Amino acid sequence: MTEITIHPIGYITTPFKQKFGIPRQPNLANAKGVVTLSDAYSDINVFKGLSGYSHVWLLFQFSETIHAGWQATVKAPRLGGNAKLGVFASRSTHRPNGIGMSVVTYLGHNTKKGRLCLEVSGVDLLDNTPIIDIKPYIPYADAINGSHTPFDNAQGSAQPKNQYDVHYTPRATQQLAKCAMYQPDLPELIDAVLSQDPRPAYKKKKHTDNKRYGCQLYDWDIIWRVSGQIITVENIRLVASPDA
Template sequence: MAKSRLDIEEWVPPPAFDDLDKYSHIWVLFVFHKNTNTSTLLKSSTDRGVTFPAKVHPPRLHGKSTGLFATRTPHRPSPIGLSVVKLEEVHAWGKKRYLVVSNTDIVDGSPILDIKPYLPSFDRIENVIVPQWVMNEASLREVRFSDESLQELERLQDHFIYYKTSEEMKAVLTQVLSADVSKRSNRRVSEFEFDCLSVLFSMQENTIMVEHIVLTMSLTQTKEKGREHKDVVVNKIREAVDNYKYIYVLQFDNMRTNAFKELRSQLADSRFFLGKNRVMQVALGRTPEEEYRDNLSKLGEALGGNCTLFFTNKPKEEVLQFFKEYKSLDFARAGFKATENFVIPKGEMPFPHSMMEEFKKLRLPVELKNGIIHMRE
C-alpha cells in the first residue's frame, strides 16, 4: 500500500493534532497546483465570460468523453481538491512534524489547506447510484523489472523511509506503475520519485519496464545520521568504486531538482552520490594510508563546496563531450542578474494573477484586467 507524508508547517500549533491518532481515516483538503485549467481560465475569455474545457476522457470510458463535472478529473475550474486517506502515523511534536497517510491521490508538492476526521455516521451514504462505466474495472498495465533494477532495489533497501524490504517496495511500485494512464512513447525513458527513490522506466508496447532505480535524496538525510548510517553510505560508495571504471567529481551551483533529474535520466547507466563531503572523503580515504584504492585520497581533496561523485563506465572523451554539449534551460531565480537586455512589450502578460504583487514590488507598470496581468506603457 503506497504511503505519503503530509508535512506540517512550523506555525501550526502541535496541540491542534491531539487525539487525531484515534481516527483511522481523514479528509484532506488541498490545492492541485498542477491544474492545467488555471491558466486557461485566466487567458480564455468570451462574450459569455471566462470558459474552460467542458469535456474530458476518463480512462474507463475507453476514448469516449463526458462532462467534466460528471468525473473526478483533477483538472477543474477550481484547483481545490478533496481526498479521503488512511491515517497511518501522527508526528505532531518535535523538529520535523508530519502525518503519514496511505491510499492518497494527491500530487507531490500540493499545498494542504485543511484536514478533518472521517466520520462514517455522517460521511457514509447508502444506496448510491453511479453510471455503469464508473463500475468498470480499470485496465492495469503489466509491470516488469530489469535484472539491474532488482539488484539496485536490493542494495538500496537500507535507505527506504516507509517500507522495510525490497519485496515490499517492488509490490508498491508495481501498484503505482500499473495504474499509469498517461500516454508515453515506446522506449522513451521516464522518471518519477517515490519514497527515497527515483524510478526510471520505459513503455514497451503495453508493458512498463523498470530500467533503473537510484537514490534520489541526499545520502545523509534518508534516515538517522548516526554512525551506523554513515557506515552504510561509505560502503555504498566503495561498492561503486568496485563496480565502475571511472570516478569524477562534479561541481555545481544553483542546481535545480528537475535539471538534475534530467541529467541523471540521460546517464541512467552511471551513478551519482550526493552527500556530505566529509563522508564521501572517508569512503575514498583522506590520506594515502587510508585510501580505499590507489590515489583516491587525491580525488577526495577535490571534494569541496557543492559537488557530487559521478561513477561511470563511459570513457573520458565521451564524458567530456557529453558535458560540453549538455544544456538545460530554466527560468532564472529571483535576484539573478539578466545576461542581456530585453523589453517587456505592452499588453497581456503570460503570468498568473498571483504574480501581480511581485511585479509591483519590482515597480513595473502593471495592471489587472479581467483577471489577467497587463503591462502599461
C-alpha cells in the same frame, strides 16, 4: 461575488515528484505521505481526538494546474481520454477553484524538528501539494449504501483493476535491491503504480508500445516499456546521478 481567501495549513511530502505516474485516485497504491503543518497551525491540540479514526479527508489545491484556469468540459480518462464530461461530473484538476479531495489512511501524528506532522498512506498527491484542510472520515455519512457511478461494472464496483504484470530485467532487479536498502517501500510502490499503467488512455489501446517511459518515485527514475499485458522495468537510477 464576495472573494474568499484560503491559506494553506501545510504541505504534503509524497513519493510523487511529477504528475506522470500518480494514481488517478487515492488508495490505488500504498504510497505514504507526511503533511507538515505551518507554524500558525502547529498546535498539538488540532489533532485531539483524531487517533480514534482510521481515515481522514485531505482537501488540497491543484497547485500545478491552478494557473491554467478551468474548463467547462474535460477529457475523461475513464472514457478513453477523448470523450468529454462536464467539469462538475469529473475529478479533473482544471476546476474553477482548483480544489481536490482525497480520503487517505491515518497513520498517526507527531512532531519533527519542532513541526507538527500528520502521517498518512494511500496518497495520490504530487510532492509539496498545499493542504487546505483536514477532516475525519466518517463511514455512516461518507460511505453511502446504494450509491453508483456511470462506470460501475456488473459487480457494482467502479474501482479499476490492475491489468498489467510488472517484470524486471536482471539489471533492474539488482538496482531495485540496492534502492530498497534506502527506501524499503519502493518495490511495492513501483509494482502498484506500474500495474495500473500510467500511460495516457489512448496509449492503452496498443498491445505493443515501442516507446520507453520514465516516472520519478522518491529520488529514483523508473524506466520501463510495455509489451502486451507486461510492463518491464529496464533501469532504476538516482535522479541526481544518471550513471548510478
